Amino acid sequence: MREDFRDERVYAQVRADEWLWARAKAMGLSRRRLLGLLAAGAGAAAAGLGQLARGRTARAAPATDLVVKPTPPEWFNDFGSNKEMRWEVMYNRGYEVPKELFFVRDHSRTARVDQAAWRLRVEGSGVAHPQEFTYDDILGLPSVSVMRFVECAGNGRSFFEAAYGKRAQGGQWHLGAIGVAEWTGVPLREVLDRCGLQRTARDVMPEGVDELKVRRPMPISKAIADDTLLVYAMNGQILPPDHGFPLRMLVPGWVGVANTKWVGRIEVSDEPLFSPWNTDNYVLIGPDYDPDPPSKGPRLTSQVVKSAFELAWDGEVTAGRRLLRGRSWSGQGKITKVEVSLNSGKTWQTANLREPNIAQAWVRWDLAWNATPGHYGLIARATDERGNTQPLRVPFNEQGYLYGGIVSHPVSVT
Ligand SMILES: Nc1nc2c(c(=O)[nH]1)N[C@H]1C(S)=C(S)[C@@H](COP(=O)(O)O)O[C@H]1N2
Numbered sequence: 001m002r003e004d005f006r007d008e009r010v011y012a013q014v015r016a017d018e019w020l021w022a023r024a025k026a027m028g029l030s031r032r033r034l035l036g037l038l039a040a041g042a043g044a045a046a047a048g049l050g051q052l053a054r055g056r057t058a059r060a061a062p063a064t065d066l067v068v069k070p071t072p073p074e075w076f077n078d079f080g081s082n083k084e085m086r087w088e089v090m091y092n093r094g095y096e097v098p099k100e101l102f103f104v105r106d107h108s109r110t111a112r113v114d115q116a117a118w119r120l121r122v123e124g125s126g127v128a129h130p131q132e133f134t135y136d137d138i139l140g141l142p143s144v145s146v147m148r149f150v151e152c153a154g155n156g157r158s159f160f161e162a163a164y165g166k167r168a169q170g171g172q173w174h175l176g177a178i179g180v181a182e183w184t185g186v187p188l189r190e191v192l193d194r195c196g197l198q199r200t201a202r203d204v205m206p207e208g209v210d211e212l213k214v215r216r217p218m219p220i221s222k223a224i225a226d227d228t229l230l231v232y233a234m235n236g237q238i239l240p241p242d243h244g245f246p247l248r249m250l251v252p253g254w255v256g257v258a259n260t261k262w263v264g265r266i267e268v269s270d271e272p273l274f275s276p277w278n279t280d281n282y283v284l285i286g287p288d289y290d291p292d293p294p295s296k297g298p299r300l301t302s303q304v305v306k307s308a309f310e311l312a313w314d315g316e317v318t319a320g321r322r323l324l325r326g327r328s329w330s331g332q333g334k335i336t337k338v339e340v341s342l343n344s345g346k347t348w349q350t351a352n353l354r355e356p357n358i359a360q361a362w363v364r365w366d367l368a369w370n371a372t373p374g375h376y377g378l379i380a381r382a383t384d385e386r387g388n389t390q391p392l393r394v395p396f397n398e399q400g401y402l403y404g405g406i407v408s409h410p411v412s413v414t
C-alpha cells in the first residue's frame with residue numbers, strides 16, 4: 001500500500017515509524033522484538049528505545065532536530081516542527097520580531113541547503129527563456145527592503161474549539177504564529193522579466209527543496225506586485241535556515257504557506273496551477289463553504305484582521321497602574337482603530353496607536369490600566385482602513401483557518 005504523504009498526519013506517522021525502526025536496527029533489535037515493544041505501547045516503546053539507545057551508543061540521535069535554531073520554552077510553544085512565539089516575549093519590544101524569536105512553521109523539517117550547489121530554476125509555458133540563477137546572480141539583481149508580516153493561515157486555530165466546542169484539525173496555535181520582519185530581496189517580477197515573462201502567463205508556483213516540496217500557486221497579478229519578493233535577508237541579516245535560507249518568497253498579506261521557503265524552482269504557466277496546498281489544504285471546508293473543483297473549498301488568499309496582547313496566555317500581573325500593550329494587523333491594509341475591553345466586552349475604550357503603522361505588517365498600541373485584583377477577560381478589536389473588523393466569532397472550517405474573531409485573553413491580577 002502506498003501512503004498518501006500529502007496528508008501530514010500520515011507523513012508524520014510514517015516518519016516516526018521509520019525513526020523507531022532505524023534506532024531499533026542500530027541497536028541490533030529484530031523487527032519482531034520491535035513489534036513486540038510497539039504492542040506494549042508506542043509511547044512506552046519509544047521511551048524504552050530512547051533509554052536503550054543511550055545505554056548502547058555514545059549519544060542517541062536527537063529526535064528534535066526538526067528545527068535548527070534554539071527554541072527554549074520561555075520563548076516558544078512547541079508543536080514539533082512548528083514553534084509558536086509566546087506573546088509575552090514581545091512586551092514593549094521594537095517593531096520587528098528578532099529572528100531568534102520568530103515563529104517557525106515547517107510542514108516537514110527545516111531544509112539544510114548548500115549555497116554553492118543551490119540553483120533557482122525558472123521554467124514553464126509562461127516564460128520564453130527558462131533560466132537558472134546562482135546565489136550570486138540573485139544578489140546581483142535590483143533589490144528592495146520592506147517591513148511585512150508572515151502569518152500562518154492557522155494562527156488562532158485553537159479559538160474554533162473555544163467558540164464551537166469542536167476542535168479544528170491542525171496545531172492548536174493561540175496567536176503566536178505571526179511575526180513581522182524587514183525582508184530584503186529581489187522583486188519576483190525582476191526575475192520573471194529576465195526569463196521572458198509572457199503576456200499569457202496566468203499562475204506562478206514557487207517550489208521548496210524541502211522533503212515535501214511545498215508549493216503554493218498564486219495568480220500572476222500577485223506574483224508581479226512591487227513587494228512580492230524573493231528574499232535573502234531578514235532584519236538585515238542572512239536569512240536563517242529555519243526561515244528559508246538561501247531564498248524564500250515574501251507574498252505580503254497572504255496566507256503564510258504562500259511564503260515558500262528554500263525556493264529552488266518556480267513554475268510559470270499559461271494554465272491554472274494546482275498542488276495539494278491549494279486543493280486539499282489552505283481551502284475553506286465547512287457548512288458555510290462550497291467546493292471549487294479541483295479545490296475542496298474556496299482557496300485562501302489574504303489574512304484577516306487580528307489582535308494580540310503582549311502578555312502570557314493565562315497571564316498574571318501584579319496590581320497597580322500599568323500600560324497594557326498589544327499589536328493588531330490585517331492582510332488588507334493599515335489598522336485605523338483598536339478598541340479594548342477590560343471586562344469581557346461590556347465596555348470598550350480606544351487604544352493609543354503608536355508609529356510606525358505599516359500595512360501588511362502591524363501596529364503597536366497601548367492603554368493605561370489601573371489593574372485591581374481579580375480575574376479578567378481582556379479583549380482587543382481592531383479595524384483596518386477598508387473597514388474590516390473582528391467579529392464575535394468566525395464560521396467553522398475543518399482545518400481551522402483565518403480565525404479573526406475577537407478573543408478573550410485570561411489574566412489574573414494579584
Ligand atoms: N518550502 C516550504 N515553505 C514553507 C513551509 C514549508 O513547510 N515548506 N511552511 C509554510 C507555512 S505554512 C508558513 S506559515 C510559513 C512560515 O514561515 P516561517 O517558518 O519563516 O515563520 O512558511 C511557509 N513556507
Ligand SMILES: [Mo]
Nearest residue numbers: 152153256257
Ligand atoms: Mo502556515
